[in-house]
Amino acid sequence: MKLKLLILGVFLGVFSMQSQEYFPKNDGVKTRNTNYTVFKNAKIHVDPQTTIENGMFAIKEGKITSVGKSINVPKNSIVVDLKGKEVYPSFIDLYSEFGISKPKRAEDGNGPQYDASREGYYWNDHIRPETNAVSQFSFDSKEAEKYHKAGFGVVNTHVPDGIIRGTGMLVALTPGVSEGDRILNDRSSQYLSFDKSALSRQSYPTSIMGTMALIRQTYLDADWYAKGNADNKDLALEALNANKGLVQIFSTDNLLNELRADKVGDEFGIQYVIVGSGKEYQRLDKIKESNATYIVPMSFPEAYDVEDPYLTSYLSLSEMKEWNQAPANLKMLSEKNVPFTITTHSIDAEKDFRNNLLKAIEYGLSKEAALASLTTVPAQTIGQSNKLGVIKQGAWANFLITSGDFFEKETTLFENWIQGEKNVLESMDITNITGKYDLKLDGKTYELDITGEAAKPKVDVKMGETKIGSKLSFDNNWMSLLLSSPDTTKTEFIRLVANVPAPSKTISGKAILPNGNETTFQATRQDSSEKDKKDDKEKDEKIPEVMPVTYPNIAYGFKQQPKQENVLFKNATVWTSEDEGVLENTDVLVKNGEIVRIGQGLRAGGAKVIDATGKHLTAGIIDEHSHLAASDINEAGHNSSAEVIMEDVIDPTDIGIYRDLAGGVTTIQLLHGSANPIGGRSAILKLKWGKSAEDLIFEQAPPFIKFALGENVKQSNWSGNRFPQTRMGVEQVFIDYFSQARAYEAEKKIGGENFRKDIEMETLVEILNGERFVTSHSYIQSEINMLMKVAEQFDFNINTFTHILEGYKVADKMKEHGVGASTFSDWWAYKYEVNDAIPYNASILNKVGVTVAINSDDGEMSRRLNQEAAKSVKYGGMSEEDAWKMVTINPAKLLHVDDLVGSIKTGKQADLVLWNEHPLSIYAKPEKTMIEGVVYFDLERDEQMRKDIKKERNELIGQMLKAKNSGVKTQPVTKKEKQRVHCDLLEEVK
Known part of the structure; x- marks a missing residue:
């Protein structure tokens, strides 16, 4: 008997466990109403464009059965008189974490983790497309109530963890029904982000550019896997391929990342829906060009407490302008016809959403556009146009009943019906006396x-x-x-x-x-x-006066972009940086962005004439080694990051660009840092202040990559256990990777369509085939010799040794190898491996016949490279002309753009600087800095901009003081210092 009872107990236990799988949990017993409910005498907002005065609609079993001015009332209907009330479709939030527990961060281990922790999945733990929100979902009644009070009936929720995060689910916020009834789509979309998974400590990627490279490689691998080429099963790639047809929602946290996400999507023919930052107004032209739908947060910065003038001096103009302009973002998006929807993510839906929405309307957002962004746009975006966001036959009975216009402050939201279920927020019997x-x-x-x-x-x-x-x-x-x-x-x-x-x-x-x-x-x-x-x-x-957006939207930004002009410089001392040397009392004519004539007595021919008498005209300075204008510098997750691209992380808002222009710099090589032996691909930029990131790229420049040697790559100056740990290990890294690249190239030739493309190996093959040039961070002679020998072993040349502070010891060998030098003028003793540096280095290298440039590797030094060049006149007796060539034509030669820039020669691009003094003088100032015939820095304009900035700051301070006096909440001013960027700066993606 006991045995029978035991068997019966086990059977019931098993049945009970299985029943949990097949019969979803119900929040209490509830009988579904199968009668019709008819609402009459309401002002019905069918959709943002259609309104029915004194209209009627009927619902049954969670759906709308009819709507119109007058409808047939079925027998046994419950009739609700909504005289004086208005009805709206309930709102939809496409970006939420509703019902999902926050992932627990992986515990710190002993040292970095380089390999994946999972078997049977992709090689990188942060790629998790197999994650399904539905498997982790649990309805949260309290949180749902907050959404109800804000007017929402449906949310799209997901697991906010990882770079490729897996599928989200579309959930009706209906209390008292089963999960099966609530879930409108259990695979509604796939989510992505630039953030790593909290569930893994895997180091790679450590940067935005690394994340972008990882996403690209993942897409390539998924396509290769889909063709049946893999020997082993990969559950992550299978999931990614299965998710291809879903709406792809990419979460970002700033404007530059919004555009970066769209860039990756465009490369693979994917149109992301982008979760924005609320700063889209700052670059509306590029936002419009993306053709993306944006999910925009409804959070606005608080006014700053500016009563203390000392603290206020630390407040940047950009921070002030953001407070002033952000509430107008949605209006500007609407005027530009950019499709957008609104999310409550990052704010309290119950307390802040409606207030911020009304604020956006006060700043000019139309009520029709506001309603569309909460109803029809998200419904269309998620593929639910006929079911959600409208009050029409066949749609879900998701609607709001209000005392009046929802977008007026005094209006009361009485009820929020979801799937035909009533949620009472305020009694309709209460008289509204507002x-x-x-x-x-x-x-x-x-x-x-x-x-x-x-x-x-x-x-x-x-x-x-x-x-x-x-x-x-x-x-x-x-x-x-x-x-x-x-x-x-x-x-x-x-x-x-x-x-x-x-x-x-x-x-x-x-x-x-x-x-x-x-x-x-x-x-x-x-x-x-x-x-x-x-x-x-x-x-x-x-409402304060909204300040005009500038490009970039910070101090010294342009209200209107400067235009290309035809200019005739008259009677200048012209430093040609060519065999002609320095020409006195010479004219230079610029037309259509090019230098067209050089001589004396030239006529303008309709060009703007600039009297340059007593002034000096030079080619624009070129900085061969810079880290300006970048959001990231190092991808330190691997000892080779040849797959990453500095062009991905250009920051066109960096004030260093403007400061460089004020120092006569027109072109820079934006280099990866020195965290690993094989770094990332360079970006060669024209410093076109006010332009977008892609507009800064020097299109005609050939491709480069950064290598590094010495203390940084073997991690002498910070903790780390990644290979290599020694200088001989650094050599082995190069040998191993180039050996792999040769093998990869051989396999590619016979692989055909079934070959697995590897972005990292593709880059290394370009180096081996002379299609990509190498700039290498270097210090001591032994390593300089080593890298040249490794290059010769694999039959390619190093293009440039940068820093190269012991170059004077191996100048003859460098000359023989054909490598150039980009060095500091007089830096030494800042770490052990530069103890032997001398200020005569540049001069010695130059005398041997090595092409020598002076670089900065520093945002401060970059804007006074003219003075850095002058030091070699003192240290080594270099001629003034040769010294000047080290910041103009020589770096142009190192970058292989000397046929376009670097000197004043007929046919070259008009990248010119007009100096008030001898350009090697410490007193010299650029009066005009021109790139391709466009004056991006003008000393007189700069003086006026300083006055305008002061005036604008005072106006914004006045607005904030007025706001505080009116009782609004303020935030304290905190001092923020911009981090100075060098080769060894390490970032970490969350």
């Missing part, structure tokens, strides 16, 4: 302004311009109002009471005066035209 009234009492007239929710109204009372102390309570349709006496010298009160059973234009009742006498009062609601006039006046007073 509005502006003229109160007549005891021969005096007061202005009464009742605001807030219908059940919890608030009041402000004025007599003329004098604010009267007041306290309002409203319960069971009885209004009680306590007023302070208009005579402020007395502590006396007037008590008012009235019954208001229904909305009325007039509220009448009894008043008890301070002396105990009773009288009557009458409060008359202002007519709508008067109210609108006063509201408009208050709105105009409340």
Whole structure:
């Protein structure tokens, strides 16, 4: 008998476990209403463009069955009279973490993790397309209630973890039903981000550019895998291929990353839906060009507390402008016809969403566009146009019932129906007394302004311009109002009471005066035209003037981009950096961005004439080694990062660009750092201030890559256990990778369509075949010799040794190898391996016949490279012309762009600098810096910009002081210092 009971118990236990799989949990027993419910006499917002006055609609079993001016009322219908009420479709949030527990971060281990921790999945733990939100979902009633109060009926939720995050799910926020009924789509979309998984400590990637390279490689591998080429099963790649047809939602946290995400998508023919930053207004032209739909957060920065002038001096103009401009972002997107939807992500849906939405409307967002962004746009984006976001036959019965226009502050949201289930937020039986009234009492007239929710109204009372102390309570349709006496010298009160059973234009009742006498009062609601006039006046007073967007949107940004001009420089001392040397009293004519004539007595021919008498005209300075204008410098996750691209992380808003222009610099090589022996691919840039990231790229320049030797790559100056740990290990890294590249190239030739493309190996093959040039960070002679020998072993040349502070020891060998030098003028002793550096290095290398450039590797030094070049006149007796060539034609030769820039020669691009003094003088200042015929820096314009910046700061400070005085919440000013960027800067992606 005991055995039978045991078997029965096991059977029931098994059945119970299985039943949990097949019968989803129900939040209580609930009978589904199968009757019709008909709503009549409502103002129905069918969609953002269509409204039915005094309309009707019917619902049954969670769906809308009919809607119109008049509909047939089925028998046994429940009829709800919504006279005076308005009905809207419930809102949709496409980016949420609703019902998903936050992933727990992996515990720190001993040292970095380089390999994946999972078997049967992709080689990188941060690629997790197999993740399904539905498997981790648990309905959160409290959180759902917050969404209800904000007007939302449906959310798209996901697991916010990893770079490729897996599938999200579309969930109706319906309490009291089964999970199966709530889930509208269990594979609604795939999510991506630039953030790593919290579940893994795997080091790679450590940068945005590494993340972008990883996504590219993953897409390539998924395509290769889909063709049946893999020997082993990969569950991650299988999931990624299965998710291809889903909506792809890419989460970003700043404007540059929004555009970077779109760039990756374009490369693979994928149109991402992009979760934005709220700063899209700063680059609307590029946002529009992306053709993406944007999910925009409804968070705005708080005003700063600027009462302390000392602290306020640390507040940047860009921070001030962001506070001023951000609320107008949605308006600007709408005017540009950029499709967008709104998310409550990063704010409290219940407390902040509606206030911020109304603020956006105050700043010019139309109500129609606001409604579309919450209903039809997200529905269309997620493929639910006929089911969500509209009140039409066949759609889900997801709708809001309000006391009036939802986009007005005094409107009350009474009910939020989801899948035909009613969620009562405020009783519709409560009389809404909000509005502006003229109160007549005891021969005096007061202005009464009742605001807030219908059940919890608030009041402000004025007599003329004098604010009267007041306290309002409203319960069971009885209004009680306590007023302070208009005579402020007395502590006396007037008590008012009235019954208001229904909305009325007039509220009448009894008043008890301070002396105990009773009288009557009458409060008359202002007519709508008067109210609108006063509201408009208050709105105009409340909303500060929105400052114009500049390019970039920081100090010294252009309100209008400078244009290319035809210019004739007259009577200049021209430093040609060519065999002609320095030409006195010479004219240079620029047309269509090129130097077309050089000589004396040239005529303008319609060109703008600049008198350069007593001034010096040179080619623009070229910095062969720079880290300006970059969001990332190092991808340190592997000892080779040949797959990463510095072009991916160009930051066109870096003020260093403008400062470089003010120092006469027109071209830079943006180099990867020195965290690993084989670094990333370079970006050669023209410093076109105000342009977008891609517009800065020097299109005609050949491709480069950064290598590194010495202390940094073997991690002498920071903790790390990644190979290599020694200088001989560095050599082995190069030998191993180039051996792999040769083998890869051989396999590629016979692999055909089935060959697996490897971005890293493709780059190394380009080096081996002379299609990509190498710039190598270097210091000591032994390693310089080593890398040249490795290059010769694999039959290619090193193009440039940068830093090269012991170059003077091996100048003859460098000459023989054919490598150039890009060095510092007089840096030494800042770490052990530079102890033998001397300031005569550049001069010695130059005399041997090595092409020598002076570089910066420093944002501060970069803008005074003219002075750095001058030091070799003193240290080594170099001629002034040769010294000047080290920052113009020589770096142009090292970058293989000397046929285009670097000297003043007919046919070259007009990258020119007009100096007020001898260019090697410490007193010299550029008066104009021109790139391709466009003046990007002008000393006179700079002086005017400084005045404009001061004026704009003062205006914004005044706006913030006014905002604080009006009672808005402020944030403290904190001092922020821009990090100085060098080769060894390490970043870490979250």
